[in-house]
Amino acid sequence: MAGEYIPLLVAVPLAGAFFCALAARKSGVLADTIGTLIVALVLALSIYAVVSPPSTHAVGGWPAPLGILLVMDGLASLMLLVVSLVAFLVMIYSLSYMNAYSGRWQFHTLFLLMLAGMNGVVITGDLFNLFVFLEVASLASYALVAFGTGKHELEAAFKYAVMGSLGSLLLLLGIAFLYGYTGTLNMAHMAERLGELGVAPITVAALVLLLSGFALKAAIVPFHSWLPDAHPSAPAPISAMLSGVLIKSLGVYTIARLVFNVYGASPDLLNLLLVLGAVSMGIGVILALRQWDMKRLLAYHSVSQVGYMILGFGLGSPLGILGGLFHLFNHSIFKSLLFLNSGALEQATGTRNLKEMGGLSGRMPTTSWTTLSASMSISGVPPFSGFWSKLIIVMACVEQGRWFYGAWAILVSVLTLASFLKVTKFAFLGKLGKGFENVREVPWPMRFGMVVLALLCIVGGLMLVPEVKEMVLTPAVRVLDHGILTLGEVVRL
């Protein structure tokens, strides 16, 4: 097996986190260096994972299902690429942004812990192991939300942590149910056993618990209410990580795994996903339209956009899954970019309130055009990346005869455009706001992160060029479309 490198994806950031905590307490530069190097290394490993064939790794040499199996299939490598790409750019951005905060080593420790947790969730093939990594990432994210230790940060962190813990408990209970029923924790083995044993009340109960827990992490309506508090309260790079990748690796990815690879997608389950997705899309965007706090507006859009992904998965067809996954990729890029933009605006102007801004396009040209390209991307304006994934999702709806959902996706897309035009209108157009005569563009590390992400927004459609698609997206689609993966199939990868 060629999967010896897989544990490194967790081990490297974990080791980096401890090293930061132990050695870099005194020196912010050292912490920065460690953080950047580690994330760069993880990015390199992820790219390697994408280009190399799928593989597995049995931890400690224990064969599955006894030991923990790490599975690097197409879906996992796609998620890893998303996570580490965003993490790398956010890390560079934060080198300059986090100057406003104290405690560099704490930031980097928590950041790397969160990264390790997310990577772990994505690559593990063991349900309890997944839970542990999910908790690692969640705990780190609770702490990062509270990082500023202001009033609102603490309030948001407390609510987030309470609800997050509740979600974790539901998950653990669900895992216990499933373990009691199937006698195994390996997901592939579990899928096999569930197939053999058939549906029972307890499997439905376990499914509900797991789905609720993951939906809470993914902030799907009605489990979303922590997100608009928590995401805006974190420092901007962390908001970008939370909205950009955390909810996806902890929530969306896990739901997809659970529904497609463990339980097998039944029509009822898919219908449920469709409804969940559609409700999230609508409620999220309508709430976003009313917001004046830029980050809160973005946070509500995360709720709405996650709905698109779930909708895509809920269609259950290869095209729908492709749309969902592609939208996941694109959303990671443009949503993290938008949060970085909001951070740049906040740092430059000292406010997040759109009413107080205005006319900043002349003062902050880079922020202005990167925000515009991300806004256009999330609103599905061609040829930006969001257009392509929305097009695929709409096509998939049409293909399945789900006219209502197709029209709904379009309507939400129009409302999204409305709300982002509000952002660009109030922040960048019009007369320069009071007291902003001396506002300057942010320093280069922040600009670098934003510009690279903006370029990715612009050329994101190239992901559909067949050569690239075959390498990155199609394997992931195949994993989900395959349905239940048996242990044999996973091990043979």
Added chain:
Amino acid sequence: MIHSWLPYVLCILLFCVGVYAVLSKKNLIRIILGIVIADYAVNLFLILLCWKKGGEAPILQPGAMEQVMVDPLPQALVLTSIVIGLATTAFLVAIAMRLHERYGTYDITRIRELRG
């Protein structure tokens, strides 16, 4: 013999007690306690899962392969879960203390500046 499902039901009840506390209590500390109770209910549930009638401690003796053992895996899981629960609780308590500094109250219904 007690019905074999009774302990499970009690576990779920305990879980509900915890959730109820989170739901209805105003005091931050009580909410945290609710989480802890629910957490332990789930842990208890996991332990119950591995129980077998007449089962012994899962320590493999040479030459005694046939003995009835309780399932060792959930015990390992519970240990992990307890550690996670501890970390969460510690975090929550720390945040609750800081919240009290900022808001001057432990009443969650008065800590609600984020809304809309």
Added chain:
Amino acid sequence: MSLENLFSLDLFSFSPLAWLAAAFAGLFFILVVIYSLNFMKGRKGLFRYYLYTVLTLVLTLGVIFADNLLLLVILWGFLGLLLYLLIGFGRTPSTPATARKALLIVGGTDAMMLLGLALVWFLVYGPGTGLSGLAKLSFSTVTIPVAGGLSVAAFLLLASAALAKAGAMPFHTWVPDMAEDAPIPVTAYLPASLDKLLGVFFLARISLELFILDSTLGIVLMALGSITIMAAVMMAMVQHDMKRLLGYHAVSQVGYMVLGIGTGNPIGICGALFHMFNHTIYKSCLFMAAGAVEKSMNTTDLHRLGGLAKLMPLVFGAFFVASLSISGVPPFNGFASKWMIYQGIIGTAGNGWTWIIWLTAAMMGSALTLASFMKLIHAVFLGQASPHVTKIAESSRPGTPFALAAPIAVLAVLCILFGVFADRIPFGELFSPVLAGEPVFPGLWSSTSATILILAGLFLGMVVYLLGSAGKTRSVAPFIGGEDLDARPSMRVSGVDFYSTVKDVKPLGVLFDWAERKHFDCYVVGLRFADFLGGILSGLHNGLLGRYVLWCLAGVVALYLALIG
């Protein structure tokens, strides 16, 4: 797909009509750039301004020549963004709001177009074919007979994008706003010319090439066109800002094109396309003339204008010609195309009695257009100079710089050429090659000889006047109630309120009232509704942790109930 495949897709098709549209786009680009050289002088970000202008041209050419539907949708969508960026060069306080509104309406209908594209893809390839078919949809290979709900929906969705781009109802509201706020060259460039070309051309292509329309959809289009003509011209009559008034006419005229395409017969469609070209000429001319007025008077408020004919004779002349054109007065170009559209409407008489309504609307529309231009010309160029104008005329001699005058003059000359020689230049030289194989239109107006007759008539009238009564009239200074007007500027009749009494007619008054409260503006109505819903939802997010947890538990229960069934 590899590169060879990309080129083998036949992304573009170069039909003669497309070449003609492209030539017009190029012409307007050149004129607008010349115009901008003076008009935009001294503004910030001119490099970006010209960059966007050039990009707009390139993308427009791409859309005009595109054969591939996906390519068209992409280029089309990006044009909306460029429109937004160009509006951003406006300097009025309401510019940001207008820019947002324009992109929201145009971009929103682009999103609908996306659904339409998906439906076309589905209608052609059916389920389970994956993405590969999408890139192969093209005008030349796909033909969909309109039958059943899906194809109708697909057509309407695609048509909505075309209507929004062209500024027809119900997606018109961005045009008047933009006319008021955006810089004049941008207005003359986009909604007046390029966007009209794109929208109507696309509408014609989907109506003719992509779909085979039935008469019901034709009637829908004709109804939309008629409503657009009448409603917009009524709104235009009561405006008191020159640019906004012209903006409403830009909407009203689209109605004729939609109406013409809706007729479905060759002469109607041909008339619509001809009207599209004519419209771009006279409308740009009108906007640019308004820009010249704005440049020298710093305002386009009708109350503060008047008597400019003496100060800006060339602009007045051009404006006068273009006004007659837009009002459909022979022998100018607007008449030539409207005449064809009328005939097209009459040609649909076989489909029932409705043609009378459309014909009435079209003719009434022309008459009202003339009426509103009488008001406009009176208020701006004739009548008495307002104190504002007098003051500026005293302090500086307002002239029209060459860069502003040249495009206006060129367009006015084109108005005359295309009208007087309607059957030769546009048809003989430009349209005939395009319409090879089409029947010769029976009712085509022999414009040149008619012009000679008109001129002869005018000349005769002049002779009669001079011979009969020239010596018997006397001219005095204007007066009201015996008071000398020149001495009392406060009693000046500006012409702004010429038609305000139309609001006193009962049902119309209510409609005007609703229009003023924006009840007909899909943008405002939609956002109000969303805001109302949002108010309810955001009231629910009241920051109470217990409530949030309760929602989660309710969610768990709901999931359970959904899955147990």
